[in-house]
Structures are given as structure tokens and as C-alpha cells.
Amino acid sequence: MLEAVLSRVRPSPLERDRLKSVARKIVSRIEELADARGVEGEPMLVGSAARGTWLSGDHDLDIFIGVSEGSNLSSALEIARRVAPNFEERYAEHAYVHAIFEGFEVDLVPCYLVEDGSKILSAVDRTPFHSRYVSARIRGREDEALLLKQFMKGTGVYGSELKVGGFSGYLAELLVIRRGSFISVLEEAAHWRPGEVIDLEDHSSREHEDPLVVVDPVDPGRNVAAALTLDRMFTFVAASRLFLEEPKLDFFFPAPVSPLSDDELRDQIAKRKSTLILLEFEAPDQVEDVIFPQLRKAEQSIRALLDRNGFSVMRSDVDWHRNLPLGGGERGGSEWRGLLRIFLELSVASLPRVERRIGPPVWEAEHSKKFAASHPYPLSGPYVEDGRLVVETTRKFVDAPELLRSQVANLSVGRHLGPQLRRGYKIYVGQEILEVEDLEFRAFLARYFSAREWV
Known part of the structure; x- marks a missing residue:
């Protein structure tokens, strides 16, 4: 095989x-x-x-x-x-x-x-040293490196760019140099635990806190695996175990994901019965490794905003889409930079107008006084429950999209994304997402709804 x-x-x-x-x-x-x-x-x-x-x-x-x-x-x-x-x-x-x-x-x-x-x-400046180090040691094992890289690519863990957070080509080559073969790398990886340390030259004493530490043989103070996330590391670990148990070509060449049609998207919305929200805005003129950390920061800021206000986010994801809409068409001005999208799936998107606020224990007199003073016009209360003060007040936002439209432009989302959000954005809710037709986004949705890894 x-x-x-x-x-x-x-x-x-x-x-x-x-x-x-x-x-x-x-x-x-x-x-x-x-x-x-x-x-x-x-x-x-x-x-x-x-x-x-x-x-x-x-x-x-x-x-x-x-x-x-x-x-x-x-x-x-x-x-x-x-x-x-x-x-x-x-x-x-x-x-x-x-x-x-x-x-x-x-x-x-x-x-x-x-x-x-x-x-x-x-x-x-260290890249030429990397090239010389690997070239001198990889000869005769090039095919093993190709197998490992394609396996990582097929299982979605290849690429050290911040969008992926996976294994770099250099890291894959070092693993092959250390173990000698593709299968041997998988056999070792199947037993990895967080904090695994690999030091090919036994020359580093520096402590790292990354999930996987592979000491750079040409620069002992650097971790080659610093960009690797915990999730990508253990997706690889799980895929290695499964492949060793039952080798399949699908690990290397997974079936391509087709963009969702309108009917398929309607079917997903109907089956899930959750609330889907899409925030879309224009990408700034920056490279991917600058954009994606800020895009993830924006995603976390939005999730925190929703959580603080009682809306339950089940899952979310982000991407940068630069494709043309279905049916072609011209993009003018700066649209070549594409669109940034934050996709959220909420278990709860609408709340009652009344909200319970739980205060301090009654025996904390000063805190109790301040709590009562901060809620001068409650719908009910303050009253005592389990020894604490409780008031029932009017919730400011009962609808998650309404909250986003009111607050999203004021969130901390990164120095390049903040100005873009304030220039303008679109929010799509539920069936409105059908209005977004470009192929990249529809493929992104297909991957989101069929999320399954080799675990």
C-alpha cells in the first residue's frame, strides 16, 4: 500500500x-x-x-x-x-x-x-542551516519523508502556519531522521503524551511548555514544534494509532469535500435546530500569519460576550475566504483581499426578558449593601436564597444577533481587525446564510457540519 x-x-x-x-x-x-x-x-x-x-x-x-x-x-x-x-x-x-x-x-x-x-x-537566517542539516542526513530516506508529509496532509495536521497549527515540513523531516522510517515515526507518536521532548543532538537544557518539544538541532534554544497545537498533535497521535491497527489509503487521500448546495444547507439547518450566526467583514491587507491570530482572538471575544450575556455557544470556527461567488462575477476595489468569517452555532439564542442576579452572602453587610444599591429597580427582590441576596432584573439583550450588532464593533479583536469591523460588517442568522454563495464558504460549512477526524 x-x-x-x-x-x-x-x-x-x-x-x-x-x-x-x-x-x-x-x-x-x-x-x-x-x-x-x-x-x-x-x-x-x-x-x-x-x-x-x-x-x-x-x-x-x-x-x-x-x-x-x-x-x-x-x-x-x-x-x-x-x-x-x-x-x-x-x-x-x-x-x-x-x-x-x-x-x-x-x-x-x-x-x-x-x-x-x-x-x-x-x-x-537559520533556514540555510536547516537545509544543510537535513540534506546531510535525509539521503536514502526521502520516500519516508514523503509518506509522513502526505499522511499529515491527509489527516489535516500538516502546515506550521498559524491558521493550521500543525507540523512543518522541517519538523516532519527531523522525525524521519530520528526514527528512520514513516512507520517508526507513527509507532513512536502513538505513545506521545503532552510535554514530549525530542532532542536529536542532546544539546539543550532549556525548558519549554509546548505540547511537543523538538529541540532545533541548529539552534538549541528553539522548539521546532512551537507552532503545533495540542489538538493537532493529538489528532496525529490518534490517526497514527488507527493507521497502525488498520492501514488505509484514506489516511493519505481523504475524499474531497464538496461545497454545500442550498438544499444541503437547508437540510443541515433543519436537522440541527440550533441557531447559526455568521459574522462577515472585509480582510485587511495583511499576511495570513498576522490575520489568523487576530481572527481567533475575535472569535474568543465574541464567544465571551455571548457567554457573559447568557447565550450558550455550542461550537464556532473561523476562516478567510477569497473565492468568487457561485456563477462567477467580478470583484472590484479591494475585495481581492477576501472576507473574514466567524461562524457560531448557539444552543440558546433567545432568552426571557427577566434575569436572575445572585449577589453576596447576606452576612457580608457592606457587599450586600452595594449589591442592593446597584439594582435600584428590580422586577423582584432583593430576597434571600441559600443565604445570598437575589434580584430579578430586566435583561438588556434577549436576542443574540441583537447583542452582536450592538457590541461587536467595540470588542478587543486585534489591531488590524478592529478598524475593519468598525468600517462595516454583515450578520446572517439561520436561513439568511443561504445568501452567501461563494464556494470556499460552502466548502467550509461542509467541513464544519461533517467534522470527523481519525480518532
Whole structure:
């Protein structure tokens, strides 16, 4: 069975030759631009493409442009801007260029050429050390890395970006280097517990508090698994156990999720009989790893608001959708940035107007006095129940959507999302969600309603 997986994920000789050809052209272009301007700029192919551990069909290249420690990264950035006409400038810890070159998506990243991976000037400076470390140890095990990466991809735990909170490619490769094979990695992972520590070089004494700690062999103070969430870690653990018990191709290649049709969405609403609420607003012009932590913060702030006011949230999720609506159509202005969506499912969305407020024990005289004074016009009370003061008052908000419309723009949701919310948003409730037709959102709903992992 594993050979059948490899036949689908191992790049063909033609694919490898094509990637090498494009990489050589980009490297040569960078060298020409650097020479013409009389500036230093050492191009380096890094990442899985450099190590032969990339999955078939992935047309992504990471090419770093190194400058000496005393230089300015701006010269390398200027070269990156001129490599391809189709590019955009992005920003992580510092600016880099994302370009399209002969059908490949290419990240052109300025970095410093430091001598020690533990003495970096910016986070990307350690990446060339990662590439050299893995390349020297992964030879002969590339297929094992491909199997592990596809297994992680199929079970939804691959990707260290903050949207996913999963395993990076580098982390997967280190696990293969440590254990030697895909199956051996799964056998070890099946017994992981929170706080697991893996140190390939036995050279770290630093304490970490992450669910999984994999000490970076080129920078002992860093945890390679720092982005991995507890849920993603144990989704992988559970999937490893199940696969070892009963191997199936579905672990690697799950059935694709189809966007919900109107009838399917109506059916879900009718079956669940909960209250579905969608908050939608325009995304700011920021990269994904800036947006998603703030989007999760907004989700938690909204849940806390609803909980404080007596509305029970059963489940929620968020996403960033950039697809066109069903049937096509043009997006104008800044709509290319897409829409941020916070989806909430409430067990209770409407409450009675009367609300009980439970106060302090009667024997706490001063607190009792303040409590009574803070409710001068109750519907009933104050009276004593189980030794405490109780009043029944008029609830300000009896409807969850009404509460959201009144308060959501004032919540703490992050420095980039706050201004966007205040510029405008839409709230859809129940059947109104049918008005949102774009395919990405309908696929998101399909995944939400059929949530099931290999556990």
C-alpha cells in the first residue's frame, strides 16, 4: 500500500528536472542582477525542493538571497523585486517577495549569512542551516519523508502556519531522521503524551511548555514544534494509532469535500435546530500569519460576550475566504483581499426578558449593601436564597444577533481587525446564510457540519 502512496506523491523524473531547471534560472537571474548592480547577494535554494522531500504537484520554491552581517537587507530585497515581473511584496519579520516564475510560486527572501544558527539576526537566517542539516542526513530516506508529509496532509495536521497549527515540513523531516522510517515515526507518536521532548543532538537544557518539544538541532534554544497545537498533535497521535491497527489509503487521500448546495444547507439547518450566526467583514491587507491570530482572538471575544450575556455557544470556527461567488462575477476595489468569517452555532439564542442576579452572602453587610444599591429597580427582590441576596432584573439583550450588532464593533479583536469591523460588517442568522454563495464558504460549512477526524 505504501508503494501505491509513493507512486502518487513521489515527483516524476520530468517534474524533478523541471523544478531544477526553474530553480537554476532564478539563481542565475539573481546572480546577474547582483553583478550588474555591484552588490552582494548569494542565492540559495532551501526548503524541501533543495532536499528532495517535496510532494508531487507542489510548485513552490524558496530561494534565499544572503548578504553579510554588516550589510543592509534592502539591496537583496531590490534584487528580489526584479527577478520576475509578476510579484508582490509581503512582510513577515521583514519584507520579502512572492513571485510567479514560469508557473512556480517563488518566495524570494533576503537573509543574513551568519556563521552560527544560534546567533541569527532574523528568524529566516537559520533556514540555510536547516537545509544543510537535513540534506546531510535525509539521503536514502526521502520516500519516508514523503509518506509522513502526505499522511499529515491527509489527516489535516500538516502546515506550521498559524491558521493550521500543525507540523512543518522541517519538523516532519527531523522525525524521519530520528526514527528512520514513516512507520517508526507513527509507532513512536502513538505513545506521545503532552510535554514530549525530542532532542536529536542532546544539546539543550532549556525548558519549554509546548505540547511537543523538538529541540532545533541548529539552534538549541528553539522548539521546532512551537507552532503545533495540542489538538493537532493529538489528532496525529490518534490517526497514527488507527493507521497502525488498520492501514488505509484514506489516511493519505481523504475524499474531497464538496461545497454545500442550498438544499444541503437547508437540510443541515433543519436537522440541527440550533441557531447559526455568521459574522462577515472585509480582510485587511495583511499576511495570513498576522490575520489568523487576530481572527481567533475575535472569535474568543465574541464567544465571551455571548457567554457573559447568557447565550450558550455550542461550537464556532473561523476562516478567510477569497473565492468568487457561485456563477462567477467580478470583484472590484479591494475585495481581492477576501472576507473574514466567524461562524457560531448557539444552543440558546433567545432568552426571557427577566434575569436572575445572585449577589453576596447576606452576612457580608457592606457587599450586600452595594449589591442592593446597584439594582435600584428590580422586577423582584432583593430576597434571600441559600443565604445570598437575589434580584430579578430586566435583561438588556434577549436576542443574540441583537447583542452582536450592538457590541461587536467595540470588542478587543486585534489591531488590524478592529478598524475593519468598525468600517462595516454583515450578520446572517439561520436561513439568511443561504445568501452567501461563494464556494470556499460552502466548502467550509461542509467541513464544519461533517467534522470527523481519525480518532
